Amino acid sequence: MKILFELSGEHPSLPSSEVLHCLKGESINYRYTDVFNSFLLTEIEDKANLERISERLALSHFIDIYLFSTKPYLRHLLKKARKTKVDIEGSFRVRCENRSNKKLRSIDLEKKLGGIYADKHDVNLTNPDTEIRLLLSEELWFVGKKLFEVNRSQYEKRKANFRPFFLPISMHPRLARCMVNLSEVRPGDRLLDPFCGTGGILIEAGLIGVKVVGSDIQKWIAEGCKKNLSCYGIDEYEVEHADVGEIDIFGKVDAVVTDFPYGRASTTKKEPIEKLYKRAFLSISNVLKNRRKLVCAIPSIELIKIGCDYMDLVEVHPFRVHGNLTRYICIFTK
Numbered sequence: 001m002k003i004l005f006e007l008s009g010e011h012p013s014l015p016s017s018e019v020l021h022c023l024k025g026e027s028i029n030y031r032y033t034d035v036f037n038s039f040l041l042t043e044i045e046d047k048a049n050l051e052r053i054s055e056r057l058a059l060s061h062f063i064d065i066y067l068f069s070t071k072p073y074l075r076h077l078l079k080k081a082r083k084t085k086v087d088i089e090g091s092f093r094v095r096c097e098n099r100s101n102k103k104l105r106s107i108d109l110e111k112k113l114g115g116i117y118a119d120k121h122d123v124n125l126t127n128p129d130t131e132i133r134l135l136l137s138e139e140l141w142f143v144g145k146k147l148f149e150v151n152r153s154q155y156e157k158r159k160a161n162f163r164p165f166f167l168p169i170s171m172h173p174r175l176a177r178c179m180v181n182l183s184e185v186r187p188g189d190r191l192l193d194p195f196c197g198t199g200g201i202l203i204e205a206g207l208i209g210v211k212v213v214g215s216d217i218q219k220w221i222a223e224g225c226k227k228n229l230s231c232y233g234i235d236e237y238e239v240e241h242a243d244v245g246e247i248d249i250f251g252k253v254d255a256v257v258t259d260f261p262y263g264r265a266s267t268t269k270k271e272p273i274e275k276l277y278k279r280a281f282l283s284i285s286n287v288l289k290n291r292r293k294l295v296c297a298i299p300s301i302e303l304i305k306i307g308c309d310y311m312d313l314v315e316v317h318p319f320r321v322h323g324n325l326t327r328y329i330c331i332f333t334k
Contacts, residue, residue, distance in 0.1 A: 088121045183292075195280075251287070312334075
């Protein structure tokens with residue numbers, strides 16, 4: 001079965017990588033196909049767990065069943081639509097997502113494609129039983145049937161300023177969830193954040209059924225993290241006031257996801273940043289189970305190279321924060 005993921009455009013590579021690692025985390029076998037202007041087309045054996053995927057994803061908008069594709073021209077679209085049998089249950093509507101550079105009015109395309117199906121099915125523009133998705137890329141136009149819509153608004157509601165304890169600098173919940181998904185962590189696994197701060201990463205992991213473990217070198221921040229976890233109903237956690245060199249107190253873990261300290265806003269207890277990173281990578285490699293993943297945000301290429309002395313680097317995604325500040329979202333494998 002072919003499935004279309006409508007990716008967000010907020011980053012060139014993270015959304016597609018999140019989908020593929022999330023599929024692995026939920027043990028869904030897939031055959032990777034391609035990305036067309038932020039539409040990921042893939043083939044899976046069974047759609048049974050796709051609802052679970054939709055609840056996990058942060059950098060996608062919709063998950064659709066692939067129906068057919070055409071060359072990027074209206075006449076090809078309408079010709080193929082007339083020849084292709086589409087299973088529409090009850091009423092329907094057509095929605096168009098234009099990711100091409102062509103100046104096309106989505107509403108016009110929706111009306112023309114919808115007119116083909118309106119002969120046999122009722123149109124309902126507000127609350128249809130079936131939604132047909134018309135996706136326009138430069139190379140191909142896709143037609144799919146919506147399975148799930150990703151609830152992206154939930155991440156805005158969990159931004160740092162809405163938590164009982166917060167610090168001015170905090171990772172956006174969407175990026176935190178994406179990093180959790182990149183780790184391929186499974187429900188019931190133990191995920192460690194050794195620089196947990198206010199708990200943004202642990203919150204996102206806990207909300208998808210992962211057992212969360214965290215530490216922070218400052219006791220008052222570790223205590224604040226506990227308050228935030230409890231605020232979101234995550235009551236089973238292990239959070240300690242501890243240095244990164246002491247994380248072996250937690251035993252072995254299935255994944256490590258963290259935002260490494262960087263810049264003046266981070267507390268390193270005046271320890272040189274290179275020395276701290278060497279200690280951190282060594283400690284993380286000691287507690288991480290074999291063949292499992294570390295996903296981390298790192299501020300420079302030079303510091304990434306330190307990690308390569310301890311684990312295998314799998315992926316790097318440059319992520320521009322603001323101005324000249326770029327963080328690199330890295331995936332390492334033990």
